[in-house]
Amino acid sequence: MAEVAVELVSRVVRSPVGALTLIASDAGLAAVLWPDDDPRRVRLVAASETVPHPLLDRAEAQLEDYFAGRATGFDVPLDLRGTAFQREVWAALRTIPYGKTRSYVAIARQIGRPDASRAVGAANGRNPVSIIVPCHRVVGSAGALTGFAGGMAVKARLLRLESGRGDLFD
Template identity: 50%
Template sequence: MSSALFASTLESPVGDLLLLADEFGLRALYMEYRRYPPIAADWQHDEARFARAKQQLRAYFGRELRDFDLPLSVVGSPFQKRVWDELLRIPYGETVSYGSLARTLGDAKASRAVGLANGRNPISIIVPCHRVVGSTGSLTGYGGGIERKRWLLAHESGEAQLF
């Protein structure tokens, strides 16, 4: 039996964000580009449920917050959840390569699997998949689009315009 889903949107410097939650916490944060699903008729609108997440996102975009403190309710395979947990450990303003992340997880040959799990991260920005780059530091694929990844990294380094 699935739990009720709640939805809300937030304007941001990277476009409108769609936030989804269940009774346990934030379940997804989608950017309007490519990964922004249509709002389903059975999703409930509940602004109070998202007040804390929106406040923290605004603070992040205003460079007043570096680490989110929100209850998360991610759905994924055990391997995906391990990758997403490691993403949460990447410090604000820093990047790691897919290979480095694979080595941290104990399998240097798993960089492709790490990339796939990274690409399926349902809670972008908060679970900072944008901080993972290619082995040469290149900006490789990003579900929100390379320009948004570039902006998020520039934002964290202090080079992008404030919200």
């Protein structure tokens, strides 16, 4: 039986950290892409961005609430596309509480693969729904900020917002 292609729709939304491209299917939000995102990081091609879509509306509203400090989490349905290992890492990322951080080593231990911190880092870097699945909350073992698709300055701003030490406009 032939696989049916799922149409993806997109929308560019303004945010305090730049224009974000939201991509969704009928199943859920599939991506949140950064203005200068490497097209090889998340390989999704969306159809027209002129089509209204309730999941894009919901994701946009939840991101607005997050950036305004009115929300600490997201409940928009997700359509995560990746390997089983990547999806396992992304599920672990969703357990990191708002305002807290975890190391790659801690995530590797959490998923039962204590020697896989480098693989966890690679999966973290391929997270297609930045912010929603909080890859910005993952730091190096000594607490140092490490890579982030949105850039290190944005990662620091998001962590500062969540820690209550400032907002995105500082």
